[in-house]
Amino acid sequence: MNPLNPLTPQDAPTPAPGVYVPGYARAKLGMIAAGLLLMGLGFSQFAEPLRLLLFGERARAEAVRVVKTKEGLPDQVLESDRQVTAALEPRDRSYTFWNEFRFADGQGSSFEVRAPVGSQLKPLYPLIDEEGLPTTDLVVYDRAHPERSAFPMIVSTWFAPGMLFVIGTLCAFIGSFLFYWAKKPIELPRLPPTAPATSTEKD
Structure with missing residues (x-):
């Protein structure tokens, strides 16, 4: 074992005196x-x-409903903010609220999609905004398959x-x-030899 490099792993070359090889290439x-x-x-x-x-194409999607889900229970469809407020679960994080949106493509066809991200405790968006209008968000979609969509905001x-x-x-x-x-050797600084300690005697 090299006293100057006691932890050199087996996959590293044997270092020369005063040289350290980090090793551990596999790790x-x-x-x-x-x-x-x-x-x-x-x-x-x-x-x-x-x-x-x-x-993709872009459109404004209108929030139409919220779906409340929990594993093992039937989905609960909420179509107004009053229903959403009554269905909130402030302490139960096992429920997930999903916003569903409706948008029209360039040909005027209407599509409904669910936001790809759900939220616990409450929905990401209310159904009605502060101005009393339906909540909208930007949606981007595939022209050939409009049901393939994303909400970049x-x-x-x-x-x-x-x-x-x-x-x-x-x-x-x-x-x-x-x-x-x-596996690259790193030269260690050479320390000057220390002088042996000398003892003095009292006369």
Whole structure:
């Protein structure tokens, strides 16, 4: 065992005196792979909304109802804010409220879609806005298949996938940097020899 580098792993070359080799190349490859996996997972979740935002059609969608769901129970359809208020569950997070919207495409055909993100405790949007008009939001949709839609103004459409992508990118970048130096010898600074301690005797 090299006294100057007692923790050198087996996959690293034997260092010369005064040289340190970081090693652990396999672990750093695993870090890169984990980062790429997170990047792919995040991208797969926002790729479709991004495609629709860049190349799809746009329209204003009108909120028409709220659907209250819970696993094991039938869905409850709420068509007014009064019904929504009566159905709120301020302490039970097992319920999910989904806003459903209606929009018309360029040919005048009407489509109803559910927002891709639900909310606990209360819906993301009221059915009626502060001016007493139906709540509207921007929707982007595929011209050939208008039922394939996304709501770019909903933060949750981008936040979680974006965080996965950013964390994965950082993980892959740091792992690549560490892997680059994994088998490269790093010269250690040489310390000057210390003078032996001398004892003095009293006369």
